[in-house]
Amino acid sequence: MTSPVFPTRQHRVAVIGGGPAGLMAAETLLAAGVQVAVFDAMPSPGRKFLLAGVGGMNITHSEPQADFYRRYGPREAQLAPMLDAFNADALRRWVHGLGIETFVGSSGKVFPREMKAAPLLRAWLARLREAGMQLHVRHRWCGWHHDGSLRFATPDGEMSVAADAVILALGGGSWAKLGSDGRWLPLLSEKGVNTQPLAPSNCGFERPWSEHFASKFAGQALKGVTLRFADACGQPDQRRGEFVVTATGVEGNLIYAYSAAIRDAIARDGQATITLDLLPDRSSERLLAELQRGRGAASLANHLRKQCGLDGVKAGLLRELLDKDSFNDMASLAQAIKALPLTLYATRPIDEAISTAGGVRFEAMDQHGMLKALPGVFCAGEMLDWEAPTGGYLLTACFASGRAAAQGALHWLGSTPP
Numbered sequence: 213m214t215s216p217v218f219p220t221r222q223h224r225v226a227v228i229g230g231g232p233a234g235l236m237a238a239e240t241l242l243a244a245g246v247q248v249a250v251f252d253a254m255p256s257p258g259r260k261f262l263l264a265g266v267g268g269m270n271i272t273h274s275e276p277q278a279d280f281y282r283r284y285g286p287r288e289a290q291l292a293p294m295l296d297a298f299n300a301d302a303l304r305r306w307v308h309g310l311g312i313e314t315f316v317g318s319s320g321k322v323f324p325r326e327m328k329a330a331p332l333l334r335a336w337l338a339r340l341r342e343a344g345m346q347l348h349v350r351h352r353w354c355g356w357h358h359d360g361s362l363r364f365a366t367p368d369g370e371m372s373v374a375a376d377a378v379i380l381a382l383g384g385g386s387w388a389k390l391g392s393d394g395r396w397l398p399l400l401s402e403k404g405v406n407t408q409p410l411a412p413s414n415c416g417f418e419r420p421w422s423e424h425f426a427s428k429f430a431g432q433a434l435k436g437v438t439l440r441f442a443d444a445c446g447q448p449d450q451r452r453g454e455f456v457v458t459a460t461g462v463e464g465n466l467i468y469a470y471s472a473a474i475r476d477a478i479a480r481d482g483q484a485t486i487t488l489d490l491l492p493d494r495s496s497e498r499l500l501a502e503l504q505r506g507r508g509a510a511s512l513a514n515h516l517r518k519q520c521g522l523d524g525v526k527a528g529l530l531r532e533l534l535d536k537d538s539f540n541d542m543a544s545l546a547q548a549i550k551a552l553p554l555t556l557y558a559t560r561p562i563d564e565a566i567s568t569a570g571g572v573r574f575e576a577m578d579q580h581g582m583l584k585a586l587p588g589v590f591c592a593g594e595m596l597d598w599e600a601p602t603g604g605y606l607l608t609a610c611f612a613s614g615r616a617a618a619q620g621a622l623h624w625l626g627s628t629p630p
Contacts, residue, residue: 222247223625226362226375228353230257231391232607233593234381235336236614237621241379242343244622249373250345251364252391253352258333259390260383264607269329271307271314272300272322272604283605285443285472287598290574294612297619300604303611310335321604353382355399377588377621381614384568384594385410396595397571404585406576412565413599414606415471416463417478417556425532430459432525438489440551441470442477452492457525461556469601472569475559488552490526500546512540522549529554567606569599580620581613588624592617 223246227234230252238248250257264270273280280300284291304314304322312332313325324332341347354363357372364371385394394410401407421430435454443449455464467474470486477484491499499520507515517523522530531539533552538544562568572591576583583589592613600606 223376224249224374225377225379225621225625226251226373227379227381228252228362229381229383229391229593229595230254230347230349231381231383231593231610232258232261233610233614233617234379235340236611237379237381237590237592237618238345239336239340239343240615240618241621242340242345244618246622246625248345249348249375251348251351251353251373253350254391255349257337257347257349258329260387260392261333261607262329263387263390264329266329268327269324269332270321270602270604270607271324272303272608274300274316274320274322280605283600283603284598284609285600287574291598291609291612294616295609298612298615300608303608306611307332310339319603353380353396353399356403377590377625379590379592379614379617379621380595381591381593381617382595384571385562386412386565386568388563392568392594394568400572400583400586405583406573406585408570408573408597410562410568410570411475412559412562413471413475413569414468414566414602415475415562415564416458416560417461417467417471417474417484418558418560419461419554419556421457421459421461422532425457425528426459429457429525429528432457433464434488434490434525434529436492437466437526438492439466439470440487440489441484442473443470446473457529460560462554463560465602468566471559471601472599474556475569478556478558483555483557485553485555488529488554490530490549490552491520491522494520494550496546496550499549500543503542503546520549566602567594567599569597571595571597573597580623581617582620582624588621590617590621590624 225241225246225248227238227248227250230250234250238250241248281288281292307314310332314322315325316322351364351366354365357363362373382396383392386392397407433454433456438450438452440450451469453466455462455466474484502519505519513527516527534548572595578584581590593610600609
């Protein structure tokens with residue numbers, strides 16, 4: 213076995229996981245003069261972070277703080293102190309400090325000016341290396357030896373590492389090929405850490421379509437619709453946006469916004485029914501009047517398109533979900549267009565999800581983020597039992613929790629000799 217060389221006169225901290233939470237923890241520790249080694253199972257750090265940047269790198273959100281915090285649902289109270297200490301504005305200032313400009317999009321989402329994650333990650337890693345971070349890639353954490361040292365599987369065999377404190381930032385269980393595979397969960401559970409099984413979040417859901425509908429409309433987006441369902445706290449809610457019909461069901465931002473509530477309803481009841489307003493800009497009265505206009509020799513499909521602009525995948529979805537009598541009765545049809553029930557039956561596999569729920573429960577940690585069952589071990593990021601919709605909320609909480617875990621470790625180290 214070999215071991216990295218640490219200075220002998222200062223504390224040594226091992227950060228396991230090279231994503232946003234782990235790197236932010238490393239930066240916080242380095243700024244305090246602590247010796248830091250970061251270990252990552254992949255050939256390079258930040259792989260899931262880079263994937264998140266493929267679609268535009270939504271770093272955070274500019275909405276009012278109270279609305280922002282509500283996105284974390286039942287875990288708002290636990291995450292609020294971390295976000296108070298490192299909120300969306302602080303995160304933007306931090307990004308600017310790396311020489312990366314940001315802007316607020318029309319939706320309130322915040323993006324780097326270049327809309328990419330790679331320049332930000334390169335600048336960040338360069339700064340961390342200059343500050344003294346030791347980075348060890350292709351090092352998969354395998355738990356502990358009996359003497360308390362850390363076990364790592366490496367291309368050169370098993371390695372043993374001793375550290376004064378450990379920060380675990382191992383991600384959730386989605387996108388295993390990028391490193392977030394959830395293999396850490398049994399390692400903690402067998403040590404008596406209170407954990408919750410991982411579950412998909414910001415995920416797609418399954419709905420058995422007819423062969424005709426799936427072959428014709430899979431991959432098409434329902435745009436400008438309003439979805440009504442309960443939020444993560446069980447309160448009735450509605451939101452406007454878009455989502456995509458897939459061969460197996462539905463996915464997309466509007467679905468992700470309710471994924472926690474939909475997933476939990478399916479687990480409880482075996483199914484969940486969302487309600488769609490396909491034409492939210494039209495009142496029910498106006499819509500009914502338009503549908504009741506004489507259509508002469510025009511087909512019903514042409515009548516819907518000409519009178520109220522409803523065609524394509526929206527019209528196809530109506531035909532898929534309504535029986536013939538409802539589709540031919542204008543009053544029933546108008547009611548369905550404004551409140552179309554769509555029943556979903558299962559989540560898509562966890563590895564397809566953008567993020568996961570479950571993991572280390574907050575109740576397993578003390579007020580400084582240290583595991584009660586494992587003194588000197590702290591947790592951060594998506595491996596904690598919280599979830600949030602897409603829109604910058606996931607990344608913001610990962611950064612904030614990484615910083616909080618590092619500060620907790622510093623508090624611990626303050627009472628522990630090197």
